[in-house]
Each structure stands twice: as C-alpha cells, then as structure tokens.
Amino acid sequence: MAWLQLRIDITPDQIERFEEFLLAFGAHAVTLEDRKNQPLFEPTPDYTPFWDHTRLTALFDADTDMEPLLEQLRSALGYDSLPRHQVEILEDKDWVREWMSHFEPTRFGQQLWVCPSWKPVPDPDAVNLMLDPGLAFGTGTHPTTALCLEWLDGQPLRGQQVVDYGCGSGILGIAALLLGAERVTGVDYDPQALEASADNLQRNQLPADAMALYLPGDTPELSADLVIANILAGPLQQLYPTLDGLLKPGGRIALSGILVEQAPSLLETYSASFDMEPPRVKGDWVLLYGRKRG
Incomplete structure (x- = not known):
C-alpha cells in the first residue's frame, strides 16, 4: 500500500507538541531531520539536542483526509496558520532492502575493503571487513569514516594495542585487527553500538577477546599504541x-568527525601534548592525527 507523508518545517520548541498531536491524530510514525546542514555534537546520555531548523515528517494511511486533519492540527496548536508544509504520496517500499541494495563493497587505501555481509567480496585476497552496521553508526560511506579507514590502511599496526573511542558498528577497531593490530578496546556511550561491534567481530571470524567493549565509565586504564576517535568536534574537545x-608516550592519535572550520581549534588543543601533522581533507571534513610527545 501507499502512504501519505506530511512534511512540516518547525523549530526545536515546537517538536514535542507537534509530535504529540500528530501521533494522536493517527500518524504511524514521526521522524525529524535537519534541513540546514547544521552539525550537532554527540550528546551525553541525558540530553538530546535538536537542529535550529528541523523538518518533521509524519506518515499516514493513504486514505487519510488530510485537509480536515491539518485544520484540526492548526486549531489544536492554537496557530493562525501552520508553518510551511506539504503533503506527498509515498510509494510503498521495503526500506531496509532499498538501503541494503545501495551499500556496495568499497576499497579504502591499498588493501582494505569494507563489504556488506550479504554480498560477495570483490577480491578474496584483500583484507575484507564484513559489515552489518545494525543500529550503529559506521559503514565507511561517510567521509569521516572513510578518512579513518584510509589512514588506518597506511599505518604499521602489527602487534599494536588500539583504542576505538566511539566505536559505533566497530568498523574502525575491526579494520585495525584485520590489518594486524593485536588487541582493540572499543568504547561507546550506546549499548546498541557495543552489541553491533560484538556482532561484527564475530561476523569477521575474529576471537571474542580480540576486542574488549566498554561504556565510557567502565573503561580501564590503558597505555595504548594508537587511539582513533571518529566522533564530533565538541566531544573531541572535551575528551x-x-x-x-589512554596513550603511551610516542603513541599515535587520529581524530575525525571534524568540519574544516573546526580543525584549528582542535589542533590548538591537542598540540599541547601531540606533534600534529597537516590535516587530511575530504570534502567538508578533516582527519587530524599526530604523535604523543614522550
């Protein structure tokens, strides 16, 4: 069956009331997205930030009479007129399969491939990372993850102790293991990310003890050879x-999730104890990396 999709542009202070009323009026789902390309820092567990310019999308049955519903919504919210909005017919699709069909094997650097677990590998002799991200961030398709994977592919990792801070799907930590790292410590605020990392570790036929997974408050003291953190600029400043x-003297650090204009401030912060190299740039995003002074 088809659906009707209501898209309406609102501000953060309007979100709760719009969502409440739309669900009460029969919406099957309500989602939010940024309509001005505004980056958000990774939130702490007790805080959910929203974009200044938010687009709310509500999904209704195809036979819903939208004109009286919109009038009812306007009246219930007490507005003279609703914010800018439009109603569209949305064809029925299996959206999971639609996304899966567009996730293709991709090479990063000289030897590393990230391959969807449901597709054949293009080069059996390469370093193939089999991935099913589940509910966690990290497939390699975003420039921040791609920058990290390309950088890892060129690093001497044999026998190294690595920390993947903000591990998400586990893609960076597992890549490090496949490229020769001895052991990885993965850290993430989201328990679902730790679960996805554990699943992908098993999917790549790596030993369960090769990657220890922790919430931030449970992370043990470490003296790692390399720390990689693909998060966002705000948390990276705080962290x-x-x-x-977490790094021993002489250890290497790589930071991503950083917009070009945010790089100078982070370089200044981390230069206090690291010899930082020139940034690597991909579109609007950069990777910062360096070595800890001893």
Missing part, C-alpha cells in the same frame, strides 16, 4: 584529557 591519558 582531550581522556584520549591523551
């Missing part, structure tokens, strides 16, 4: 003492 403390 400087933490990430610095």
